[in-house]
Amino acid sequence: MASAALFADDIFIPVGDAPAIPLRDIAPWAVFGLLLAMIFLYFVSTEQGALSLFKGMYIHEFVHDGRHLLGFPCH
Template sequence: MHASATFDSALSPAFEPVSIPVRELLPWAIFGSILLLLAIYFVGVEEGAAAIFNTMYVHEFVHDGRHLLGFPCH
């Protein structure tokens, strides 16, 4: 057995990549987008007149994230 034969079999791919149809990916993309928008709401908007919750618990929980993302809060 030659050394080149050993390296040739090691470099050849063992499987072919499978393409994922958009119709299977779309529900997950929508779900991820909804989660992202919800997170942005709680970090960026949940304060003051537009708040869903009347307490400051959500604001204090995401306070450092607000500053990290550039949202002013005080």
């Protein structure tokens, strides 16, 4: 039990007194992260299909393995 007390007394681990981050500070970063995730999902899942934005097979070949890893069929 002595080691648990020493671990909890570490000055680098906030225990209970850490201030909460306001939602208005987190919201822009959450929206930005969601936007990046949606762009990534578009390129991996539907690019080079009926809704493709770019001609050729460059995007398809770049994300080919990721497409199969995430379970999207492509051929």
